[in-house]
Amino acid sequence: MAMAALRREGRRFATPLLSPNPANALRSSLVPYEEPVLSGVRCISTQVVRNRMKSVKNIQKITKAMKMVAASKLRAIQTRAENSRGLWQPFTALLGDTPSVDVKKNVIITISSDKGLCGGINSTSVKISRALHKLNSGPEKENKYVVLGEKAKAQLVRDSKKDIELIMTELQKNPLNYTQVSVIADDILKNVEFDALRIVYNKFQSVVSFLPTVSTILSPEVVEREAESGGKLGELDLYEVEGAETKGEVLQNLAEFQFSCVMFNAVLENATSEQGARMSAMDSSSRNAGDMLDRLTLTYNRTRQASITTELIEIISGASALEG
Amino acid sequence: MFRQGSRFLSRASTMRWCRPFSTDLPAEAAADSNFVEAWRKAIPNVEPPITPSSFMATRPATPSSIPSKLTVNFALPYSSELSGKEVDMVIIPATTGQMGVLPGHVATIAELKPGVLSVHEGNDISKYFVSGGFAFVHANSVADIIAVEAVPLDRIDPNLVQKGLTDFTQKLSTASTDVEKAEAQTGVDVHSALNAALTG
Numbered sequence: 001m002a003m004a005a006l007r008r009e010g011r012r013f014a015t016p017l018l019s020p021n022p023a024n025a026l027r028s029s030l031v032p033y034e035e036p037v038l039s040g041v042r043c044i045s046t047q048v049v050r051n052r053m054k055s056v057k058n059i060q061k062i063t064k065a066m067k068m069v070a071a072s073k074l075r076a077i078q079t080r081a082e083n084s085r086g087l088w089q090p091f092t093a094l095l096g097d098t099p100s101v102d103v104k105k106n107v108i109i110t111i112s113s114d115k116g117l118c119g120g121i122n123s124t125s126v127k128i129s130r131a132l133h134k135l136n137s138g139p140e141k142e143n144k145y146v147v148l149g150e151k152a153k154a155q156l157v158r159d160s161k162k163d164i165e166l167i168m169t170e171l172q173k174n175p176l177n178y179t180q181v182s183v184i185a186d187d188i189l190k191n192v193e194f195d196a197l198r199i200v201y202n203k204f205q206s207v208v209s210f211l212p213t214v215s216t217i218l219s220p221e222v223v224e225r226e227a228e229s230g231g232k233l234g235e236l237d238l239y240e241v242e243g244a245e246t247k248g249e250v251l252q253n254l255a256e257f258q259f260s261c262v263m264f265n266a267v268l269e270n271a272t273s274e275q276g277a278r279m280s281a282m283d284s285s286s287r288n289a290g291d292m293l294d295r296l297t298l299t300y301n302r303t304r305q306a307s308i309t310t311e312l313i314e315i316i317s318g319a320s321a322l323e324g
Numbered sequence: 325m326f327r328q329g330s331r332f333l334s335r336a337s338t339m340r341w342c343r344p345f346s347t348d349l350p351a352e353a354a355a356d357s358n359f360v361e362a363w364r365k366a367i368p369n370v371e372p373p374i375t376p377s378s379f380m381a382t383r384p385a386t387p388s389s390i391p392s393k394l395t396v397n398f399a400l401p402y403s404s405e406l407s408g409k410e411v412d413m414v415i416i417p418a419t420t421g422q423m424g425v426l427p428g429h430v431a432t433i434a435e436l437k438p439g440v441l442s443v444h445e446g447n448d449i450s451k452y453f454v455s456g457g458f459a460f461v462h463a464n465s466v467a468d469i470i471a472v473e474a475v476p477l478d479r480i481d482p483n484l485v486q487k488g489l490t491d492f493t494q495k496l497s498t499a500s501t502d503v504e505k506a507e508a509q510t511g512v513d514v515h516s517a518l519n520a521a522l523t524g
Contacts, residue, residue: 080402083402083404085404086400086407087400087401089380089399090397090399090460090468091470092377092380093460093462093466094433094462097375097377099356099359100356100358128370135367200373211373212373214373215375216375238463239431240432242419242423242432242435253435257470262376
């Protein structure tokens with residue numbers, strides 16, 4: 001009598017329960033279609049979730065650490081960038097801001113970072129550089145790139161390799177200083193012929209906003225030509241020039257000094273933007289990892305709860321079957 | 325009643341102080357309109373980049389009468405020593421000789437040589453030793469001085485200067501190549517200028 005009841009109960013429960021224990025000879029004999037794959041499925045699912053939780057937690061730790069590093073670097077470099085902002089203003093006041101100047105040999109200096117994981121600042125400066133190239137292209141015009149930083153190099157080499165004149169990387173291996181930047185500026189001046197240099201960089205505004213900026217530097221000959229023809233630089237002729245024998249010589253020195261000063265500020269601003277962008281990118285990714293971890297924890301707990309409930313049902317039903 | 329009135333007046337005056345913030349950055353006006361137009365025509369789907377002039381406060385126009393003070397901006401790569409400071413006179417070590425700049429000075433571009441830059445403000449005179457750079461004097465009584473390095477004169481050690489001077493003089497006499505000679509000459513120039521600044 002009891003055996004018959006057990007058999008009845010067992011048949012009713014065994015099918016949906018997916019017995020974890022194939023050693024239960026009674027039940028396995030009762031359910032002939034049970035597949036061996038399904039055995040222990042419950043354990044595996046929690047194991048998978050647990051593994052994913054562990055990896056997400058590790059990723060979150062890494063992104064949090066990177067955010068901290070970026071934040072501390074940002075604080076150091078931000079003050080330096082802000083202090084260097086006084087440096088280019090006198091030049092702009094004297095020589096004007098002439099992005100629309102029409103000259104033959106344009107050199108576009110793209111400043112980017114060496115490392116990735118810093119949002120879209122590198123692709124922005126590459127996009128602006130390409131657009132400047134397009135804007136200034138035409139018959140009898142020459143456009144060349146000078147690339148600073150690994151990331152812009154990777155993007156520009158793909159489609160405009162023949163236009164790249166000079167590539168410099170590992171700018172930020174040592175902390176940036178004026179001497180280092182003026183050596184770079186000197187290298188560029190020696191190796192590249194230009195009528196106008198256009199420096200493309202990201203100006204730091206706040207941790208979340210960067211302004212793509214173009215600074216224009218004219219060669220001494222173009223400055224003289226523009227000053228004589230009037231227009232924006234017309235006022236330059238009113239200035240008395242003291243120093244070397246000729247005006248051209250002073251203008252040459254002036255243009256070189258302007259270039260190094262503007263470059264210094266541009267490199268610092270871009271480095272600051274890089275750290276800021278990295279900080280906000282890492283912040284959002286650690287937040288994403290946290291969200292994901294929450295979801296996974298929920299799934300994990302739900303699965304665990306379900307398995308406990310199932311086990312309880314098994315025990316209770318078994319017991320009640322024995323009683324009945 | 326008058327107490328209330330004074331409070332109202334003071335509030336009005338503070339409000340007037342608050343106002344200029346909205347016009348702090350004349351961003352759109354200062355940018356090069358030709359450039360922005362050409363950009364919009366050639367590349368319509370990318371916003372035109374910012375140019376440096378939009379970050380700069382516009383310089384004042386040349387006043388009709390000579391102002392009583394000179395506005396000085398003194399910038400170094402790592403700091404702005406003076407920014408928009410109103411002083412009586414500056415003496416600039418130009419390559420052609422010491423150049424005193426008073427308000428209403430004729431517009432000038434001058435190269436600097438290593439020497440003493442002194443800023444006169446009433447009875448206060450602050451002296452810096454600058455290593456070289458440029459100075460622009462604008463017609464509107466604004467002087468911009470840019471130097472690669474500058475230190476207040478009282479922070480220089482006279483003993484080290486003497487030592488450096490003898491070192492470089494020795495190097496100059498033993499230098500064989502042109503590069504070495506030029507380097508030693510620069511060292512001698514800087515140190516003798518420092519020496520002259522300290523003793524003179």
